[in-house]
Amino acid sequence: MAAPAPATSARRKRIVLLGATGSIGENTLRVVAAHPDRLELVGIAARGNWEKLAAIAHRFGVRHVGLFDDTAFAAARASAASYPPGTTIVGGLAGLVELAQLPEADVVLVAVVGTTGLEPALAALAAGKDLALASKEILVLAGTFVMAAARRQGVRLLPVDSEHNAVFQCLQGHPGAAVRRIVLTASGGAFRDWPADKLRDATPADALKHPNWSMGPKITVDSATLANKGLELIEARWLFDLRPEQCQAVLHPQSIVHCLVEFADGAMLSHLSPPSMTFPIQHALLHPERVPGPDLGLDLSKSFGLEFRPVDEDRFPMLRLARQTMTAGGVASAIYNAANEVAVARFLAGRIPFLAIPRVVEHTLGRISNFEPADLPAVRAVDAEARRLAETLA
Numbered sequence: 001m002a003a004p005a006p007a008t009s010a011r012r013k014r015i016v017l018l019g020a021t022g023s024i025g026e027n028t029l030r031v032v033a034a035h036p037d038r039l040e041l042v043g044i045a046a047r048g049n050w051e052k053l054a055a056i057a058h059r060f061g062v063r064h065v066g067l068f069d070d071t072a073f074a075a076a077r078a079s080a081a082s083y084p085p086g087t088t089i090v091g092g093l094a095g096l097v098e099l100a101q102l103p104e105a106d107v108v109l110v111a112v113v114g115t116t117g118l119e120p121a122l123a124a125l126a127a128g129k130d131l132a133l134a135s136k137e138i139l140v141l142a143g144t145f146v147m148a149a150a151r152r153q154g155v156r157l158l159p160v161d162s163e164h165n166a167v168f169q170c171l172q173g174h175p176g177a178a179v180r181r182i183v184l185t186a187s188g189g190a191f192r193d194w195p196a197d198k199l200r201d202a203t204p205a206d207a208l209k210h211p212n213w214s215m216g217p218k219i220t221v222d223s224a225t226l227a228n229k230g231l232e233l234i235e236a237r238w239l240f241d242l243r244p245e246q247c248q249a250v251l252h253p254q255s256i257v258h259c260l261v262e263f264a265d266g267a268m269l270s271h272l273s274p275p276s277m278t279f280p281i282q283h284a285l286l287h288p289e290r291v292p293g294p295d296l297g298l299d300l301s302k303s304f305g306l307e308f309r310p311v312d313e314d315r316f317p318m319l320r321l322a323r324q325t326m327t328a329g330g331v332a333s334a335i336y337n338a339a340n341e342v343a344v345a346r347f348l349a350g351r352i353p354f355l356a357i358p359r360v361v362e363h364t365l366g367r368i369s370n371f372e373p374a375d376l377p378a379v380r381a382v383d384a385e386a387r388r389l390a391e392t393l394a
């Protein structure tokens, strides 16, 4: 990664935000609104909510917007008058790629659900933009290719996921060789305190009641299965160039400690903040500058405890499966991710029980032979194959 350019208030950092209407997007807007002298939104994209996108464009004076969904793109074009005068409206994956390469952009924040952000992320890197990454699926699917592209271009990859941003902060000033392991904290999700036998009857409504974080439905279910932590371990391995066994997880119900980084001498550094995404987002967008943000830090005038528990992988098999795919290498993590997306969608639609999610993923992994992909089309092909197979199993 290249040395960061010094942030100056004379020239605002220009941001393209892909996924402006989701949970990360909304928190990013709060951060941008808090720093009108430092940050400027120049491009925004959403999957389908073109009306909300128009409101954001007006509020932040954005002139380039994109809609991934074809119907929404057509609706936005038909209602071009809803956008600020002179707004460029682009559509589909090609539109997102175009936004990711906007000549005036300094940094592209990819926060779209799933693997849709992969091509735009690679396009941003190819255009020499810094990449702020919130969509963990991108590295899970194509970690080798994305990291190689970032190295080739000498651009920065800024982690936005709270745990990875925390690790990134703890690693500043330390050589990689000094790191013994990183430990990501997991809240345990909605079923943290449920007895194992009750999980059989868990409904989508139950799974969507996250105790600490407010997020979209897919990631909230992933928190309940701990697949989210599994995906994060895989993401961490790529981001920080670690061996699979150096990436671990621990249950931490309070979601205040976001990571622990243990060094060769046994010392641990940790990162603490209230569970709000504005902290990692602001850090990624303003790094290395530190200034007050939209949310206050921890209030130490009140008592609170911090608790850590080992993860029971029999109860949370998605974590065990994720670690197995890291060790297996090749396309195993991509298969895990694809099968999980299918299974979670089926669960949310009320078509399979909660405990079927890991079964679908394990069976899909067992039915596709692993290989080292030569290029991205090979990864995309196995992703599609895993989805097709998971559909038949779910």
Ligand code: MG
Pocket: 161, 162, 163, 232
């Ligand atoms: Mg996270």
